[in-house]
Amino acid sequence: MIKVVVAGGGWSGCAAALAAAKAGAQVLVLERTDMLLGTGLVGGIFRNNGRYTAAEEAIAMGGGDLFVAMDANVRHKGISFPGHHHASFYDVCSMEPLVKRVLQNYGIDIRTQARVVDVQKYAKTIQAVILDNGEVIPGDVFVDTTGTAGPMGNCLKYGNGCAMCILRCPTFGPRLSLCAKAQVKEFMGQKTDGSFGAMSGSCKLNKESLSLELRGKLAKEGAVVLPVPPNLIKSGTLGKKACSQYALPEYAANLVLIDTGHVKLMTSYFPLNDLRTLPGLENARYEDPYGGGVGNSVRYMGIAPCNNNLKVDGVDNLFCAGEKFGVLVGHTEAIVTGLVAGNNAVRHSLDMQYLTVPRVLATGDYISFVKEQMISEAGLRLRYTFSGSVYFERMKAIGLYVIDRAEIADRVEKAGLTDIYSRCLV
Numbered sequence: 001m002i003k004v005v006v007a008g009g010g011w012s013g014c015a016a017a018l019a020a021a022k023a024g025a026q027v028l029v030l031e032r033t034d035m036l037l038g039t040g041l042v043g044g045i046f047r048n049n050g051r052y053t054a055a056e057e058a059i060a061m062g063g064g065d066l067f068v069a070m071d072a073n074v075r076h077k078g079i080s081f082p083g084h085h086h087a088s089f090y091d092v093c094s095m096e097p098l099v100k101r102v103l104q105n106y107g108i109d110i111r112t113q114a115r116v117v118d119v120q121k122y123a124k125t126i127q128a129v130i131l132d133n134g135e136v137i138p139g140d141v142f143v144d145t146t147g148t149a150g151p152m153g154n155c156l157k158y159g160n161g162c163a164m165c166i167l168r169c170p171t172f173g174p175r176l177s178l179c180a181k182a183q184v185k186e187f188m189g190q191k192t193d194g195s196f197g198a199m200s201g202s203c204k205l206n207k208e209s210l211s212l213e214l215r216g217k218l219a220k221e222g223a224v225v226l227p228v229p230p231n232l233i234k235s236g237t238l239g240k241k242a243c244s245q246y247a248l249p250e251y252a253a254n255l256v257l258i259d260t261g262h263v264k265l266m267t268s269y270f271p272l273n274d275l276r277t278l279p280g281l282e283n284a285r286y287e288d289p290y291g292g293g294v295g296n297s298v299r300y301m302g303i304a305p306c307n308n309n310l311k312v313d314g315v316d317n318l319f320c321a322g323e324k325f326g327v328l329v330g331h332t333e334a335i336v337t338g339l340v341a342g343n344n345a346v347r348h349s350l351d352m353q354y355l356t357v358p359r360v361l362a363t364g365d366y367i368s369f370v371k372e373q374m375i376s377e378a379g380l381r382l383r384y385t386f387s388g389s390v391y392f393e394r395m396k397a398i399g400l401y402v403i404d405r406a407e408i409a410d411r412v413e414k415a416g417l418t419d420i421y422s423r424c425l426v
């Protein structure tokens with residue numbers, strides 16, 4: 001049986017594992033921390049703007065299990081907030097165990113507290129990965145979905161220091177790239193001023209620390225917009241944000257709060273004493289990162305060169321997805337690239353033609369576009385998401401943004417890809 005080893009259990013790793021298992025492989029996920037989902041443990045927003053189209057495409061292609069799980073675990077759906085429409089918010093507190101069960105139902109083996117620290121390679125082929133306890137894990141094909149966030153040294157060098165985020169580097173050890181260990185030369189995303197990395201664009205507040213009135217409003221409406229007093233507006237921080245879909249003037253002039261189980265505060269960081277001057281936030285405290293008054297995680301520190309099939313350049317049996325693939329933002333973006341990587345990992349072992357998602361579909365156009373853009377420095381300073389900024393504008397301009405399910409399914413069918421991810425290839 002083909003053995004696919006996925007390093008990194010964020011949304012992209014979960015999707016890669018799922019696609020490989022559905023295609024008939026034996027799959028092992030190795031995750032550094034004690035939980036799956038990575039940065040997805042603190043996100044929650046999906047189906048907003050063009051993410052709706054991408055999610056429905058994945059469903060029509062037979063790879064919708066993770067979106068179905070998110071849909072089943074929403075706190076709010078059909079929400080509009082500045083620049084975003086028809087958004088759903090999954091509950092970040094209960095999403096992870098649900099995803100774990102989905103993967104286990106497909107027979108996927110999940111090992112947490114299993115940090116990959118090295119590879120065994122012969123010529124251009126990886127034969128095994130090595131864990132921090134010295135254990136050697138052999139495989140036929142490998143998928144690097146270790147993300148690009150942190151570790152602490154990078155947050156110190158390119159951000160405001162470790163803000164103690166959900167990635168918990170001091171506890172579980174720093175992120176480590178499988179590609180880098182296989183001698184693949186990685187590259188970094190940049191901020192608008194050309195410096196490296198970008199700071200994550202939201203924090204979480206403890207819900208109980210908000211006033212009863214604000215909590216009630218959030219529970220009812222899902223999102224609340226609080227004007228920021230003029231003396232506290234710091235629009236200069238927008239260019240540093242990882243989430244360029246929220247780098248809009250409205251996000252500097254207001255605090256946008258979203259109910260994802262915690263209260264998601266749509267800004268990279270906000271000094272606690274200033275925050276507490278706003279009505280309803282007098283007793284606010286940060287839940288993630290704990291140092292949300294000072295900083296946040298820094299991302300895009302290790303992106304792998306790869307082709308549109310998500311095969312990493314220079315190594316025969318290595319694929320990548322999620323933020324490892326490009327300067328992308330989002331759970332949806334991580335999942336759709338993960339599905340391609342997982343499916344192609346199995347095709348690789350079977351010597352089959354790789355799956356290339358065509359540009360008539362949002363997923364295919366997105367992958368190709370991001371790759372084309374990242375060739376230039378200017379392109380590395382942008383972030384790509386179905387939900388806003390340059391790529392959503394492109395989706396609208398070329399007619400790829402569609403929210404009619406039947407129409408999306410029809411497009412997938414015309415591309416000959418209906419249920420492609422649910423076909424066993426072995």
Ligand SMILES: Cc1cc2nc3c(=O)[nH]c(=O)nc-3n(C[C@H](O)[C@H](O)[C@H](O)COP(=O)(O)OP(=O)(O)OC[C@H]3O[C@@H](n4cnc5c(N)ncnc54)[C@H](O)[C@@H]3O)c2cc1C
Binds near residue numbers: 013036040045328
């Ligand atoms: C604070 C914050 C809020 C966000 N909010 C949203 C949102 O609301 N909606 C949205 O769509 N997107 C959101 N995003 C962006 C989104 O979470 C990411 O772009 C996407 O989920 C990245 O997924 P990934 O799998 O590529 O990487 P990651 O989520 O970074 O996952 C990588 C995983 O690999 C593991 N790992 C690293 N090194 C190793 C190793 N050597 N061995 C084993 N495991 C390893 C890590 O522990 C981690 O679990 C948010 C991001 C942040 C930081």
